Amino acid sequence: MNKSHVPAAQRSVLGMLIDDHREAQKLFKEFKSAKDSAAREEIVKQACMALTAHTEIEEQHFYPLLRDADPKAFGSLLNEAKVEHASAKDLISQLQAMKPADDLYEAHFTVLGEYTNHHITEEEDELFPKVIEKDIDLRHLEAPMQETKEQVLADASSA
Ligand SMILES: [Fe+2]
Numbered sequence: 700m701n702k703s704h705v706p707a708a709q710r711s712v713l714g715m716l717i718d719d720h721r722e723a724q725k726l727f728k729e730f731k732s733a734k735d736s737a738a739r740e741e742i743v744k745q746a747c748m749a750l751t752a753h754t755e756i757e758e759q760h761f762y763p764l765l766r767d768a769d770p771k772a773f774g775s776l777l778n779e780a781k782v783e784h785a786s787a788k789d790l791i792s793q794l795q796a797m798k799p800a801d802d803l804y805e806a807h808f809t810v811l812g813e814y815t816n817h818h819i820t821e822e823e824d825e826l827f828p829k830v831i832e833k834d835i836d837l838r839h840l841e842a843p844m845q846e847t848k849e850q851v852l853a854d855a856s857s858a
Pocket residue numbers: 716720753757819822
């Protein structure tokens with residue numbers, strides 16, 4: 700989804716989420732061309748942190764607002780999203796306990812990338828267009844989402 704086509708009531712929030720999606724996809728691409736294991740480890744760290752913050756802002760703010768606004772329209776998509784987030788979080792916690800030299804380190808990150816791409820496609824091709832179609836006003840979510848994101852990133856980098 701191209702964020703320049705998003706109407707004003709949804710633009711700031713969907714724009715923020717789309718930017719996060721592109722950032723994650725960039726990191727998964729960079730991993731493939733990373734020159735050594737230190738570079739790969741750094742990319743994994745960044746991606747895990749960014750995905751943790753992203754899933755958190757969606758789960759704390761974005762998904763509940765949609766479910767409240769129109770449970771019938773959004774319920775099943777949001778249930779799927781929740782299961783997909785849970786799989787991603789599981790892989791992230793496994794990766795965070797691994798070392799780059801571990802046999803399945805690369806496989807874990809590759810699968811996380813595949814899950815993430817699938818989930819991004821569902822959000823951008825199904826969920827976000829429905830948010831626009833139903834004209835859900837997201838403007839008041841921008842500030843709390845930004846705040847939660849900064850909080851999660853600060854917690855992660857001090858951990
Ligand atoms: Fe997302």
